[in-house]
Amino acid sequence: MPLDVTAQLSLSDKSGKEISVCAQNGLVSIVLPSLWAQYPFKEPFVERRQRESFLRVLHQGLQDIDLNIELRVAHRIIALIGPKTQAGFISKILGFGPVKLRVTSIILSLFRK
Numbered sequence: 001m002p003l004d005v006t007a008q009l010s011l012s013d014k015s016g017k018e019i020s021v022c023a024q025n026g027l028v029s030i031v032l033p034s035l036w037a038q039y040p041f042k043e044p045f046v047e048r049r050q051r052e053s054f055l056r057v058l059h060q061g062l063q064d065i066d067l068n069i070e071l072r073v074a075h076r077i078i079a080l081i082g083p084k085t086q087a088g089f090i091s092k093i094l095g096f097g098p099v100k101l102r103v104t105s106i107i108l109s110l111f112r113k
Contacts, residue, residue, distance in 0.1 A: 002026065003065035031072045035109050048095040055081070059098040073109035078102055 005023040012018045020031040059081060062069065068082030080100045091101050 003067055005067065026067055028067065028069045029072060030069065031074075033073075035073055035078075035106070052095050052097050055097045055099060059085070073105075076102070076105040076109055078105045078109055 004026070005028065007021065007023040009021040010018055011021070017033050019033070020029075022029045022031075058069075062081060063083040066083055068080065068085075070077050071079040079096075079102065081098055085098050085100045087097050088100060090103055091097065091099050094101070
């Protein structure tokens, strides 16, 4: 059952760093100001087994509702998960399962503080 989500949301932490969430036409885009910042949602991604389990459940849910999620730093897409995404070599090695990691974008984003 496809889900149509439309939303625009801004979240900010105590330091004033802002996370933008925008959803439209089956795509949820999460924009982070930096990969260096400490985000509360990073915790489930630290331990590999917990990360793999969470991402497997998320991927199944996204398949059921036909929704994609992209993670951006600035204007670079660094990760994508959705009904048709499949793990690449790097994703498998790092334990990110069905998340399509864009390694070049991740490396470039590391230099943006």
